[in-house]
Amino acid sequence: DAGVIQSPRHEVTEMGQEVTLRCKPISGHNSLFWYRQTMMRGLELLIYFNNNVPIDDSGMPEDRFSAKMPNASFSTLKIQPSEPRDSAVYFCASSKLLNTEAFFGQGTRLTVV
Amino acid sequence: GQQVMQIPQYQHVQEGEDFTTYCNSSTTLSNIQWYKQRPGGHPVFLIQLVKSGEVKKQKRLTFQFGEAKKNSSLHITATQTTDVGTYFCAGLWRGNKLVFGAGTILRVKS
Numbered sequence: 001d002a003g004v005i006q007s008p009r010h011e012v013t014e015m016g017q018e019v020t021l022r023c024k025p026i027s028g029h030n031s032l033f034w035y036r037q038t039m040m041r042g043l044e045l046l047i048y049f050n051n052n053v054p055i056d057d058s059g060m061p062e063d064r065f066s067a068k069m070p071n072a073s074f075s076t077l078k079i080q081p082s083e084p085r086d087s088a089v090y091f092c093a094s095s096k097l098l099n100t101e102a103f104f105g106q107g108t109r110l111t112v113v
Numbered sequence: 114g115q116q117v118m119q120i121p122q123y124q125h126v127q128e129g130e131d132f133t134t135y136c137n138s139s140t141t142l143s144n145i146q147w148y149k150q151r152p153g154g155h156p157v158f159l160i161q162l163v164k165s166g167e168v169k170k171q172k173r174l175t176f177q178f179g180e181a182k183k184n185s186s187l188h189i190t191a192t193q194t195t196d197v198g199t200y201f202c203a204g205l206w207r208g209n210k211l212v213f214g215a216g217t218i219l220r221v222k223s
Binding site: 033035042043044045048050055056091093098099100101102103104105106107 | 143144146155156157158161201203205209210211212213214215216
């Protein structure tokens, strides 16, 4: 298995633009997580899904952020409009069950200028 | 909200010295997981502890889960330069929400 696949690896965009981050979890995994990592705030859980259903989105910073999981093999995290303070590394992770080990993707480094 | 406090924030050791990082929760955990992130990389799962008082070893790494299931530690014996990175604990509560500690950055001088 190729592991969790995220795209793009790097994204540079201008303030106000829409940004879409993509994630393909490991086949057979039922849970998917989106994390954001910054020096100041560390690794923050934004939202997670179980069996494609959003379970907890309390970590989503504001309405500009939205996430979807239309099927078991694909998820997106969208920021619209983007702001410079959204600059961070965004990780997607998946696990077989909610309480088992999480496998992380390589991350998307987002820079909003 | 649910939080895990992790200390120290940063530790710089001489190669061959031991290293320990500690993780604390104010409420009882279902289990705790430990991850390692190399500079520029992504978190990689090391181990999961589930039982009260559990101790697990992986070569030079020793992981402990407290009796009350509110704290945990990771101890590395005789550090090597390959141990550098950030070590995270991640707590899991009954709500099935994996919350990461702030991490401990380990630097090893050779």
